[in-house]
Amino acid sequence: MSPNEVQSRIAMLRSEVARHDERYYRQARPEISDFDYDGLKRELAELEAHFPEFAADESSTRRVGDDRSEGFVRVKHRLAMTTLDNTYDESELREFHARLGKALDAEDLAYTVEPKIDGVAVSLTYKKGKLTRAVTRGDGEEGDDVTANVKTIRGLPHVLKPAVDLLAMPVPDLIEIRGEVFLRDEEFRRINQLQEETGEALYANPRNLAAGTLKQLDSKLVATRRLEIVLYGLGACEPPPTGFDSQSTFQSQLRSWGLPVVGKFWAVRGIDAVWTAIGELDTLRRGFVYATDGAVVKLDAFAQQAVVGYRGAGQAARKLSPRWACAYKFAPDRAETRINAITLQVGRTGAVTPVAELEPVLLAGTTVKRATLHNADEIARKDVRIGDTVLVAKAGEIIPAVVRVLLEKRPPQCEAYVFPSECPACRTLLMREEGGVKWMCQNPECPEKMRRKIEHFSSKACVDIDGLGEEIVDLLLKHELIKNVSDLFRLKVEVLLPLKKSGEVWATNLVNAIAARRTADLWRVIHGLGIPQVGAASAKDLARRFRSLDALAEASLNDLVQIDGFGEKTAEAVRTWFNQPANLMLVSGLGNAGLNPAPPSDATTGGALAGKTIVLTGTLPTLSREEATAKIEAAGGKVSGSVSRKTHYVLAGEEAGSKLEKAKALGVTVIDEAGLMELLG
Ligand code: IVH
Numbered sequence: 001m002s003p004n005e006v007q008s009r010i011a012m013l014r015s016e017v018a019r020h021d022e023r024y025y026r027q028a029r030p031e032i033s034d035f036d037y038d039g040l041k042r043e044l045a046e047l048e049a050h051f052p053e054f055a056a057d058e059s060s061t062r063r064v065g066d067d068r069s070e071g072f073v074r075v076k077h078r079l080a081m082t083t084l085d086n087t088y089d090e091s092e093l094r095e096f097h098a099r100l101g102k103a104l105d106a107e108d109l110a111y112t113v114e115p116k117i118d119g120v121a122v123s124l125t126y127k128k129g130k131l132t133r134a135v136t137r138g139d140g141e142e143g144d145d146v147t148a149n150v151k152t153i154r155g156l157p158h159v160l161k162p163a164v165d166l167l168a169m170p171v172p173d174l175i176e177i178r179g180e181v182f183l184r185d186e187e188f189r190r191i192n193q194l195q196e197e198t199g200e201a202l203y204a205n206p207r208n209l210a211a212g213t214l215k216q217l218d219s220k221l222v223a224t225r226r227l228e229i230v231l232y233g234l235g236a237c238e239p240p241p242t243g244f245d246s247q248s249t250f251q252s253q254l255r256s257w258g259l260p261v262v263g264k265f266w267a268v269r270g271i272d273a274v275w276t277a278i279g280e281l282d283t284l285r286r287g288f289v290y291a292t293d294g295a296v297v298k299l300d301a302f303a304q305q306a307v308v309g310y311r312g313a314g315q316a317a318r319k320l321s322p323r324w325a326c327a328y329k330f331a332p333d334r335a336e337t338r339i340n341a342i343t344l345q346v347g348r349t350g351a352v353t354p355v356a357e358l359e360p361v362l363l364a365g366t367t368v369k370r371a372t373l374h375n376a377d378e379i380a381r382k383d384v385r386i387g388d389t390v391l392v393a394k395a396g397e398i399i400p401a402v403v404r405v406l407l408e409k410r411p412p413q414c415e416a417y418v419f420p421s422e423c424p425a426c427r428t429l430l431m432r433e434e435g436g437v438k439w440m441c442q443n444p445e446c447p448e449k450m451r452r453k454i455e456h457f458s459s460k461a462c463v464d465i466d467g468l469g470e471e472i473v474d475l476l477l478k479h480e481l482i483k484n485v486s487d488l489f490r491l492k493v494e495v496l497l498p499l500k501k502s503g504e505v506w507a508t509n510l511v512n513a514i515a516a517r518r519t520a521d522l523w524r525v526i527h528g529l530g531i532p533q534v535g536a537a538s539a540k541d542l543a544r545r546f547r548s549l550d551a552l553a554e555a556s557l558n559d560l561v562q563i564d565g566f567g568e569k570t571a572e573a574v575r576t577w578f579n580q581p582a583n584l585m586l587v588s589g590l591g592n593a594g595l596n597p598a599p600p601s602d603a604t605t606g607g608a609l610a611g612k613t614i615v616l617t618g619t620l621p622t623l624s625r626e627e628a629t630a631k632i633e634a635a636g637g638k639v640s641g642s643v644s645r646k647t648h649y650v651l652a653g654e655e656a657g658s659k660l661e662k663a664k665a666l667g668v669t670v671i672d673e674a675g676l677m678e679l680l681g
Contacts, residue, residue: 006047010054013044025067028211029204031378033393033403034118034293035332038086067120067136071217072144078176078236080319081123081137082310084296086327090275093297096326097271100299103308103323110301112247113266113277114232115285116294116327119182120211122150123235129160129171136214140319148219150181152642153227154617154657161258176235177259182290183210187226197461199349199532204401206291218567223642224537230290231259246300263288267300278328285330294329333364334393334403339386342373342417344424348452348530350441352423352430354379356390356402364394371400375437376419387414423448444582450484451477453530457485461536462528463520466513467506475499485528486589488514522597525549525590529583533573540600541566542574544638547599549587553578564640600633607636608680612648615640615663618656620673628676635680643668651676 001009020037024030030037048055065083068074087093101107123143125133134150136143151158160171183191188206195202203209213225231254234241244250248267255261264284266277278295285292299305305324312320341357354373361368371392373379382405384390389409390402423430423441425448430439441449454473458465465488476482481495491514496507526549527539534542541563546552555578560571577583601607614632616625616639623631628651629639643650643662650663650670663670671679 003051006051007054010044010047010051013040013047014056017041017044021065025065025211026069028208028215030208031381033332034329035088035334035393036403038088038329066139067211067215068138068142068144069215072146072215074138074142075133075135075145076142077123077135077138077140078125078174080140081121081143081178081235082140082319082321083137084325084327085311085321086294086329088329088331090328093274093326093328094271096297097274100304100308100324104304108269109299109304110246110267110269111274112251112298112300113268113274113281114296114298115262115264115281115288115290115292116296116329117180117182117230117232117262118207118291118293119180119230120207120214122146122179122181122214122229124150124177124179124231125174126160126171126177127174129162131156131158144215146214149214149216149222149227150229151658152219152223153181153229154659155260155655156229156658157258158658158661161256163256171257172237172239172241174236174238176237177231177254178233178235179229179231179260180290181210181214181227181229182206183213183225183227184289185291191225194535197456197527198535199347199351199530220642221567228289229260230262232262232296241302245302247298247302248300250302282330292330293332294327297326297328299324332393334391335361335363335368336389336391336406337361337368339384339388339390339402342379342384342386344420346423346425346441346446346448346452348449348456349532350443350446350449351433351438352441353438354419356384358390358392361392363392363400368392368400371402373402376439377437379417379419383416385410385414385417387411425449445483447477454482454485454488456530457528458488459528463517463524465517467510468513472510484586484589486586486593486595489518489590489593489595518594518596519598522547522549522599525595525597526552529577529586531574531577533570538566538570540633544600549591549597553584553587564646601636607634609635609637612637613640613646614638614649614651615643615647615659616651616653617659618653620651620653623673628673631676631680649675649679 017037017040020030020032020040024037097109100109121137123135123137124131125135131151132147133145134147135145138144150156162171183206185206188203188209191209192202203212210227213222213227216222232251234250244253248265251261251265266280268274268277274297281292281295299308305322308323310319310322338359339356340359343355343357345353345355347353354375356371356373358369358371373384382402384402384405387410389406391404391406392400393403394400419439421430422428423443423446426441426443426446428441428443428446431442432438433440443449451473454477455470457463458468458473468488476491479499481491482488491511493504493507493511496510497503500506521543523536523539523543526542527534527536542552545563546555555574557571557575560566560574561568609632614637616628620628632639640647643659643666645666647663647666647668650659650668652660652663652670652672660670
């Protein structure tokens with residue numbers, strides 16, 4: 001490369017890395033995999049090392065990504081929060097060991113090997129054993145105060161367990177403890193499903209969702225998502241520690257303070273043993289509750305850590321990464337395959353999502369036939385074409401995505417993909433969503449949108465009509481027996497008879513099943529309407545407050561924001577929905593067709609728990625959360641996600657977390673399952 005080419009390549013890499021940093025750290029919506037990001041950063045670092053004349057202080061190789069965002073108070077870390085150097089290469093790991101051997105003039109070095117948790121880094125401050133603060137990494141020097149959100153994490157003690165053993169280390173006056181906030185796969189799926197039900201954007205993997213959740217301004221919403229945490233690192237400690245002098249003894253100390261720590265780490269000597277431990281970790285990691293994208297190898301003794309110190313200290317006036325640690329990353333599961341077609345899916349809200357139809361390929365144990373292409377901008381950015389050979393990966397090992405096109409394998413007559421300007425179902429001109437990337441079908445009568453809406457309405461989570469799944473909805477639409485949900489309630493056995501051979505039993509059962517849901521719970525109907533932002537929980541709030549569809553349709557914005565737990569965004573979404581004539585017609589059509597939903601049991605007169613708010617925490621001896629909720633609601637009570645002064649009871653089971661502590665602090669009555677049964681009579 002000529003100097004000019006080098007310079008422009010460096011400029012391009014810097015701006016690309018900066019763009020991806022912004023998407024990863026601030027927006028929690030990365031476009032590329034960690035593997036590709038690491039590749040860009042590595043190329044940049046190598047060019048800067050070879051051509052020092054083009055190195056620059058503001059380069060991203062001399063900074064850590066910045067996660068700070070609007071709306072949070074910024075707090076300085078007492079000790080900088082750096083990142084780690086990482087490698088995908090065994091020989092580089094061996095070089096790391098060789099460097100340390102030289103610096104310490106020793107061969108037989110002791111290391112710990114820990115899982116590298118793919119979560120969001122935070123630093124907790126405990127003063128005299130009490131959790132006082134939780135701060136994100138930010139730019140390494142200063143992060144966002146996310147204390148209220150971190151305090152919603154069950155299983156994170158707000159007070160360190162004091163030592164029972166008199167010789168053990170007393171709790172320090174002040175200690176910063178670092179760790180990673182994460183979400184389990186099942187919780188990630190649960191929340192994404194809710195996002196889908198309320199028509200909101202899905203998260204690609206648990207890490208992004210955890211990052212997005214930690215940066216929510218409303219800690220009540222955070223409390224409804226089960227964030228978890230695992231701790232592994234030491235920041236400032238005053239007075240300096242006396243009870244531990246190495247990473248391995250620090251891990252034991254964390255555990256005896258009652259803090260959540262990694263389930264397994266290895267304390268080994270020499271680099272061969274490190275490599276063996278990494279191999280063991282690789283076979284175990286898929287069973288872990290957190291995503292593990294690598295191993296972190298640390299020099300065990302703190303005294304030796306202090307000798308080798310940090311990279312960047314001095315010349316850049318800022319610590320960059322420790323010389324005493326190295327992250328070995330596992331290469332992601334990916335596979336090569338061909339795109340046979342690009343199809344478009346129209347969602348219930350009208351959003352059009354492009355999907356790559358793939359030549360089936362085996363990836364991380366499952367056969368992948370389709371992968372999301374996200375949106376038109378993504379297709380253009382990656383220049384994905386039909387006929388291309390592409391790399392597919394499981395983003396966060398869950399949703400398959402097209403990573404990149406293998407240009408060298410592109411067939412000669414392969415034309416650029418033109419995103420259609422019309423809805424594939426109704427041919428209406430697509431419009432770009434305001435301020436977003438989605439193309440939307442605006443036709444209120446689009447048959448595909450309608451099909452999705454009807455499926456949603458009759459689904460288990462909503463009105464729950466027995467026997468009315470996707471296939472039957474399709475059949476009814478095809479024969480033009482229904483146009484919208486209210487037509488369901490007008491169906492007669494006679495019109496259904498011709499649809500199936502000897503269809504009499506089926507037709508009678510279906511008509512009866514639909515009739516039986518004329519008096520479905522009001523919240524189910526509200527949920528079934530598909531109002532943006534309104535999932536099951538909000539639908540229950542609305543049903544409790546307004547008690548009929550007509551009253552809800554007339555609710556003012558002011559009425560709506562006054563509902564406990566309703567933000568402005570949800571209130572506005574509800575009001576906007578009912579402002580649309582087509583939606584009002586739908587509601588009156590449902591009434592005319594005989595739908596007469598049941599309001600919740602009267603909160604003022606009926607029920608043993610009428611007007612009472614109850615918060616559940618921990619595991620109950622016999623009832624599941626859903627069963628307990630159903631019992632409370634049947635008795636007129638309300639289940640809420642967070643404890644406040646307005647809470648009447650906290651129902652606590654085994655392993656109750658911070659909610660129990662908060663209840664005690666606020667003087668809220670705590671009951672157990674037996675206590676609940678007593679209240680219910
Ligand atoms: S130790 C001085 N240990 O990965 C930095 N970090 O990519 C010491 N991480 O910044 C960090 N698991 O946010 C350490 N067992 C572990 C880790 C871990 C995940 C994160 C951490 C770090 C990042 C580097």
